[in-house]
Amino acid sequence: MxxxxxxxxxxxxxxxxxxxxxxxxxxxxxxxxSELDVANPDVRLxxxxxxxxxxxxxxxxxxxTVGGTEWEVIGWLERSDDEARWSEYLLFNPYAGxxxxxxxxxxxxxxxxxxxxPVAAGGDSVEHDGHRFEREYDPVSTRTDAVVGExxxxxxxxxVVEATVFSNGGASLSWERGPDExxxxxxxxxxxxxxxxxxxxAPGEPPAGPxxxxxxxxQFGRKGASxxxxxxxxxxxxxxxxASDAEDLGKLxxxxxxxxxxxxxxxxxFGGSGSAVEQRLTVYAGQPAQTVTLATLTLxxxxxxxxxxxxxxxxxxKWVDLDxxxxxxxxxxxxxAYGLMEYYAGRDSDGPWTEGxxxxxxxxxxxxxxxxxxxxxxxxxxxxxxxxxxxxxxSTPSSADGGESEPIALRFRVKPGGVFVGNMLLFVLLTxxxxxxxxxxxxxGAGGYRS
Amino acid sequence: MASLDxxxxxxxxxxxxxxxxxxxxxxxxxxxxxxxxxxSDIGKSxxxxxxxxxxxxxTSGVADGVRFDVAGRVRWGWEDGSWNEWLLACxxxxxxxxxxxxxxxxxxxxxxxxxxxxxxxxxxxxxAITVGDTLxxxxxxxxxxxxxLGGEGDLPFPTPTDWTMASVDFRDAAGASLSVxxxxxxxxxxxxxxxxxxxxxxxxxxxxxxxxLPVELx
Numbered sequence: 001m002x003x004x005x006x007x008x009x010x011x012x013x014x015x016x017x018x019x020x021x022x023x024x025x026x027x028x029x030x031x032x033x034s035e036l037d038v039a040n041p042d043v044r045l046x047x048x049x050x051x052x053x054x055x056x057x058x059x060x061x062x063x064x065t066v067g068g069t070e071w072e073v074i075g076w077l078e079r080s081d082d083e084a085r086w087s088e089y090l091l092f093n094p095y096a097g098x099x100x101x102x103x104x105x106x107x108x109x110x111x112x113x114x115x116x117x118p119v120a121a122g123g124d125s126v127e128h129d130g131h132r133f134e135r136e137y138d139p140v141s142t143r144t145d146a147v148v149g150e151x152x153x154x155x156x157x158x159x160v161v162e163a164t165v166f167s168n169g170g171a172s173l174s175w176e177r178g179p180d181e182x183x184x185x186x187x188x189x190x191x192x193x194x195x196x197x198x199x200x201x202a203p204g205e206p207p208a209g210p211x212x213x214x215x216x217x218x219q220f221g222r223k224g225a226s227x228x229x230x231x232x233x234x235x236x237x238x239x240x241x242x243a244s245d246a247e248d249l250g251k252l253x254x255x256x257x258x259x260x261x262x263x264x265x266x267x268x269x270f271g272g273s274g275s276a277v278e279q280r281l282t283v284y285a286g287q288p289a290q291t292v293t294l295a296t297l298t299l300x301x302x303x304x305x306x307x308x309x310x311x312x313x314x315x316x317x318k319w320v321d322l323d324x325x326x327x328x329x330x331x332x333x334x335x336x337a338y339g340l341m342e343y344y345a346g347r348d349s350d351g352p353w354t355e356g357x358x359x360x361x362x363x364x365x366x367x368x369x370x371x372x373x374x375x376x377x378x379x380x381x382x383x384x385x386x387x388x389x390x391x392x393x394x395s396t397p398s399s400a401d402g403g404e405s406e407p408i409a410l411r412f413r414v415k416p417g418g419v420f421v422g423n424m425l426l427f428v429l430l431t432x433x434x435x436x437x438x439x440x441x442x443x444x445g446a447g448g449y450r451s
Numbered sequence: 452m453a454s455l456d457x458x459x460x461x462x463x464x465x466x467x468x469x470x471x472x473x474x475x476x477x478x479x480x481x482x483x484x485x486x487x488x489x490x491s492d493i494g495k496s497x498x499x500x501x502x503x504x505x506x507x508x509x510t511s512g513v514a515d516g517v518r519f520d521v522a523g524r525v526r527w528g529w530e531d532g533s534w535n536e537w538l539l540a541c542x543x544x545x546x547x548x549x550x551x552x553x554x555x556x557x558x559x560x561x562x563x564x565x566x567x568x569x570x571x572x573x574x575x576x577x578x579a580i581t582v583g584d585t586l587x588x589x590x591x592x593x594x595x596x597x598x599x600l601g602g603e604g605d606l607p608f609p610t611p612t613d614w615t616m617a618s619v620d621f622r623d624a625a626g627a628s629l630s631v632x633x634x635x636x637x638x639x640x641x642x643x644x645x646x647x648x649x650x651x652x653x654x655x656x657x658x659x660x661x662x663x664l665p666v667e668l669x
Contacts (some may be wrong), residue, residue, distance in 0.1 A: 095662065298587075
C-alpha cells in the first residue's frame with residue numbers, strides 16, 4: 001500500500017507528498033513556505049508566503065537510524081527565545097511514531113514525547129520515572145520563527161509558548177505550555193560533531209562519508225576479477241628501466257611488496273568496519289526453506305562490503321542452500337548472494353573420505369551507503385549417494401535413511417566490511433607480475449645474446 | 452471466516468466478531484445491522500480518509516495476556532485533526548479499544564468505577580472539564596469536541612457522521628490513561644494505559660511502502 005497522500009500547494013502549485021497522512025495537520029510548503037491546513041480532505045491555505053525556504057542542516061525526506069529505528073525528517077522548525085536560536089526536526093516512522101531532533105549550539109539531542117505526567121516534587125523540581133529533575137531557569141517565551149514540512153499539530157510561524165527545561169545532570173525534560181495544552185518531552189544527548197548529519201542521508205543524494213573513501217564500486221566489485229580491474233602502479237614502474245639490472249629487480253620487488261602491503265592496508269581500512277551481528281537458525285533437511293532477518297545494517301561509507309559467515313557442525317551428507325538478500329529499506333531493492341554449505345563423508349575403495357566444510361563465507365561487495373535488512377532463505381537437503389559400491393563398502397548410514405527430521409543448527413555472523421581474499425590475491429599477483437615479466441625478458445635477452 | 456452477503460451490494464461481509472451488532476460493508480460502506488434475520492442496511496458510513504496507520508482490520512496481538520484480533524475501527528475528528536479507535540475482539544470475550552493518535556497507543560476498556568466521582572457527575576450534568584483538572588490520580592491533558600468521521604469492520608454501534616461528543620483524555624504519572632466521553636446518551640469512561648506498538652506483539656500489520664516492518668513486529 002502507498003505510504004503518502006499527495007497534495008498540491010494551493011499557493012504555488014507544488015506537489016507535496018504527505019508522509020504522515022492521517023496524523024499531519026499542518027504542512028508548510030517546502031517550495032513557497034505557505035502554511036496549509038491538511039487536517040481535512042480539502043487542503044486549505046492558512047498563511048500565504050512567497051519566499052525561499054531557509055536552508056536547514058537536514059533536508060526534508062532525509063532518513064537515518066537513531067536508537068535502532070529508521071526515521072524520516074518530515075518537518076523543520078526554527079525557534080528562538082531571548083538568548084538563543086535553534087532548530088528542531090520532526091522525525092517520523094509509521095511503526096514507531098514521532099521523535100524530535102534538536103540542534104542547538106552545535107549539540108544534538110533526541111526528544112521523545114512523554115506519555116506519563118511528571119509530578120511536581122516541591123520547589124522548582126518535578127519527579128518522573130523515579131528521578132528528580134530541577135528546573136534550570138524560569139519559563140521564557142519561545143517563538144517559532146520558521147516552519148517547513150508537516151506537523152501533527154497546527155503550527156505556524158509566530159507561535160509562542162512558555163518553555164523551560166528540567167534536568168538531573170544527565171537527562172532532561174522539556175516543558176512547554178501553549179494556550180490549551182502542556183507538553184513534556186524527554187531529551188537525550190546525541191553524539192556531537194557531524195555524527196547526526198552523517199547518519200541522515202537525503203533522498204537521491206550520495207551519502208556523506210569520508211572524502212578519501214573510494215568512489216568506485218569496482219574496487220571490490222562483486223563480479224570478481226572481470227569487474228575489478230586493479231589499478232596498476234604502471235607510471236612508477238616505467239622509469240625503472242633506466243637503472244641497472246640488479247637495482248631494477250630490487251626496486252621492482254620492493255615496490256611490489258610495498259604496493260601489496262598498501263593494498264592490504266587499504267583493503268582492511270575500507271573493507272573492514274562495524275561490529276558483527278550474530279543470529280541463529282535451525283533448518284531441517286527436506287523441509288521448506290525458512291526465511292529469517294539476520295541483521296539490520298546501517299552502512300555509512302559510500303561503498304563497502306558486507307560479510308556473512310554461516311557455520312554449523314555435525315551434519316553429514318547434506319547441503320544447505322543459503323540465499324541471501326540485502327534489502328535497501330529506502331528503495332526496497334535487493335542485492336542477492338548465494339552461499340552453499342555442504343559436507344559429505346563416506347568410504348570407498350581408498351578408505352574413508354570427507355568433502356566440504358561446515359562453514360561458508362559469503363560477501364556482498366560495493367554496497368552503497370544506506371540502511372539494509374539482511375535476510376536469508378535457508379533450506380537443507382539430504383544427499384543420497386546414487387552409487388553403491390556394494391554392501392562390502394557401504395555408505396554412511398545417514399545418507400541412506402535420510403534423517404529427515406535431524407535439525408541443522410546454523411549460526412550466522414554478519415559484519416559490515418570484509419576483505420576479499422580472492423581480490424587481494426589477484427592484486428598481489430598482478431603487482432608482482434612485472435617482476436615475472438622482467439625476469440622472463442632478462443632470460444630471453446640473455447638467451448638472445450647466447451645465440 | 453464466516454460471512455454474510457451485504458444486502459445493499461451483495462459483497463461478502465466477513466463476521467470478524469459475532470458479538471458485534473453492526474458491521475460496515477468494506478465494499479459499499481453501508482452500515483449493516485446484524486440480528487437473527489441476518490443483515491439489514493441502515494445507512495451509509497463515510498469513506499475513511501487515507502491514513503498511514505500501521506494497524507488494519509485483521510491485525511492480531513496480545514493485550515493483558517489475551518489474544519485479540521482487530522475487528523473494527525472508528526475514526527474521530529476534531530477541529531485540528533483526527534484519530535483512530537480500533538475495536539479489539541479478545542479471546543476472553545471482552546471488548547477492548549486501542550486508541551491511536553500521534554503514533555501513540557492507548558489500550559482501553561470500559562469501566563463504570565469512576566463514574567461516581569464528583570468531577571464526572573458534574574460532567575454528566577453538562578459541566579466542562581478543563582486541562583489540568585484531576586480525578587483519582589489522573590490529570591486531564593486533552594479536552595476536545597469530536598465528531599465521528601466514519602467506521603469500518605465490526606462495531607458495537609453504528610457510526611453516523613452527525614454523531615458528536617465531548618472527549619477528555621487523562622493521564623497519570625505511571626503511564627495509565629483514562630478517556631471520558633459524553634454524547635447525547637450520557638457519559639462513559641474507559642481506563643487503560645499507554646503502550647508502544649511492540650508491547651502488544653502485533654502480527655499482520657499493514658505493509659507501508661518505503662518502510663520496513665521492524666523485526667520485532669514481524
